[in-house]
Each structure stands twice: as structure tokens, then as C-alpha cells.
Amino acid sequence: MMNHETISLQDCVCQGKGNIVSDMGGEKVMLSVQNGKYYNLGEIGGKIWDSIENPISIGQLVSTLMKEYDVDQNECEQHVISFLAHMAGEGLVQVGADGHRE
16 A cells, blocks of 8 residues: 555656546546545645646646645645545555556
């Protein structure tokens, strides 16, 4: 299982397959077909989801978010890595050297 200690800014991340995602009132909600659970990604989680449609380094993802939101780099890195670790633990994203789990 992935945790925030095993994810680095050099890793790539991309969306996992088998998820149904919809916009609801400015937030993204997701149904994982694989585990039958619903997730509310929120506004920023939805932005992250949209940004990882294709594999992207986590460092680049952080840079993209920092351009859009007024946030400290260290804080942004911590929150993004924590969010992605949770998503990876649920099987919703793939994280690794090339966007695939190692």
C-alpha cells in the first residue's frame, strides 16, 4: 500500500481506469466501479483529477496548482502527496516512475 513516504515529487501519476467522474456544483464526484464506492473529490481534488488524465510528474502537478492557487510550496507538496497516497491506496490513481505502480 502506498503512503506519503513512498511517493516523491519525481514520481509520475495518472488516473486509474474504471472510474465514473461527474461535475456536481463545481466539485468532482467519482464512482469507483471496481470497489463500488463514491468519492467527493472537491474542487481542488477535481482539479488534480483533471490534471492527471495523462501521466504527469507530481512536481509538475504541484507547480501547476501553485500557479492557480495562493499556497506555499511546502504545504502544496504535502497536501498533494497526501491526497495522491490516499487515492492510490483506494486504487483510484497509479503512481510510479512512469505513472504505473511499481
